[in-house]
Amino acid sequence: MARERRRVLVPPARLREMDGQGCLALSPEHSRYLCKVLRYTPGDRFAVVDGAGHLWDAELLEHNLARLLQPLEQPLLHESPPSPALVLVAAVVKRDFDLVVRMAVELGVDRLVPITCERTAVLGQLRPERWQTIAEEAAEQCERLWLPQLDRPTPLVQLMSMEPPEPPGAVARFWATTRQDGLPRLPAALQHAAEGAGQALQELWLACGPEGGWSPAEEDQAREAGWIPVQLGSTILRSSTACVAGTVVLSQWRGAGG
Numbered sequence: 001m002a003r004e005r006r007r008v009l010v011p012p013a014r015l016r017e018m019d020g021q022g023c024l025a026l027s028p029e030h031s032r033y034l035c036k037v038l039r040y041t042p043g044d045r046f047a048v049v050d051g052a053g054h055l056w057d058a059e060l061l062e063h064n065l066a067r068l069l070q071p072l073e074q075p076l077l078h079e080s081p082p083s084p085a086l087v088l089v090a091a092v093v094k095r096d097f098d099l100v101v102r103m104a105v106e107l108g109v110d111r112l113v114p115i116t117c118e119r120t121a122v123l124g125q126l127r128p129e130r131w132q133t134i135a136e137e138a139a140e141q142c143e144r145l146w147l148p149q150l151d152r153p154t155p156l157v158q159l160m161s162m163e164p165p166e167p168p169g170a171v172a173r174f175w176a177t178t179r180q181d182g183l184p185r186l187p188a189a190l191q192h193a194a195e196g197a198g199q200a201l202q203e204l205w206l207a208c209g210p211e212g213g214w215s216p217a218e219e220d221q222a223r224e225a226g227w228i229p230v231q232l233g234s235t236i237l238r239s240s241t242a243c244v245a246g247t248v249v250l251s252q253w254r255g256a257g258g
Helices: 028-037 097-107 128-141 156-160 186-197 216-224 239-255
Strands: 007-009 023-025 045-049 054-062 065-068 085-091 111-116 171-176 203-208 228-230
Touching (some): 007 028, 097 111, 097 239, 171 186, 171 216, 171 239, 186 228, 203 239, 216 228
Parallel strands (some): 007 045, 085 111, 085 203, 171 203
Antiparallel strands (some): 045 054
């Protein structure tokens, strides 16, 4: 039986460092993964992706050296970025944010914006470098050709002060909240936004708040900035669960062609 073709993510800058024979020096992490975890030996093949929509076949030459089997400028696969892009604005939470990052990538988020809010509470320091590693591992595991963009942690007030995207109709921004009467559910709000845009939506944003919820001032600021308040269901969800539930809706809506 043919061995499953595993994938490793190599940034474009590293790929450009290959020699004229297409030989690529593997990072210690990839060498350990291929040789220690998967028990690959010279001659075994795997796939290399660059996180920018391209894939090549590769052959292991030594424990720390591989060779692409297609020219760098002629990848085996090329995939355009998914559209509309899915952007998750997620409040950093105490214990589950690593899981939020991993599951958001696996579910198809194209950009993840970690935010801090009035009621944000974390244990220790924020760890954006670790989140980046988790995002890369998740992209490899779920076989994505595009590596999602992971923003640096941003205060919500700073995010809200940014200029609205142009053209406005091409972007729909949803604000997941609770305990407000008459809120539309996210699927209905998505459909309404698509019908009212007058053009194909280019980005779908979803903001999920911290443990303890948004503050009244944050709710007011979101409305003033044009965010559309929505509910994710009839129950009150944990912050991390809300991120996953909302992302599933966005991903399924995009997969169905809007």
